[in-house]
């Protein structure tokens with residue numbers, strides 16, 4: 448079963464996070480998962496995917512304009528309706544808007560007819576509330592991408608398990 452992780456990334460953090468999610472997904476038997484930059488997608492693979500997870504850096508606590516345009520312009524063509532949807536974000540500051548980014552991506556996914564899943568409380572700890580967020584290493588000494596890797600891998604694993612269960 449195919450799963451797609453789609454991201455926008457200018458300096459590599461969100462790309463790295465997408466690859467961690469793919470790593471977790473492919474731990475699950477019968478899953479073929481791939482990550483795609485929104486500017487270089489495999490349309491057929493995404494159309495055939497039962498689940499799509501979309502990630503964005505926080506830009507003034509919002510998704511990037513490119514991710515917004517991508518979902519608006521391609522949700523129908525890529526057959527988002529009926530797929531399982533998820534979202535993730537990276538940011539520079541602990542309170543830099545990652546959850547807001549995720550929530551707005553999930554909203555756009557639902558408008559496209561997707562079923563949205565985060566795992567949340569149902570999966571126990573780590574309790575990933577809306578989707579995983581990583582704070583990068585640029586500013587805060589106590590933060591850094593690597594500190595968040597496990598959450599992204601676990602999220603990918605849980606998302607893939609749910610797709611197998613549903614489909």
Ligand SMILES: Cc1cc2nc3c(=O)[nH]c(=O)nc-3n(C[C@H](O)[C@H](O)[C@H](O)COP(=O)(O)O)c2cc1C
Pocket residue numbers: 455456457458459460461462504505506507508509537538539540541542543544583585
């Ligand atoms: C135009 C712009 C706006 C940004 N706004 C925020 C913000 O509101 N909050 C935040 O924490 N980080 C902000 N950042 C930092 C990015 O979210 C952060 O560096 C992210 O990890 C970059 O992802 P990328 O490496 O995948 O491009 C902003 C970056 C840019 C370029």
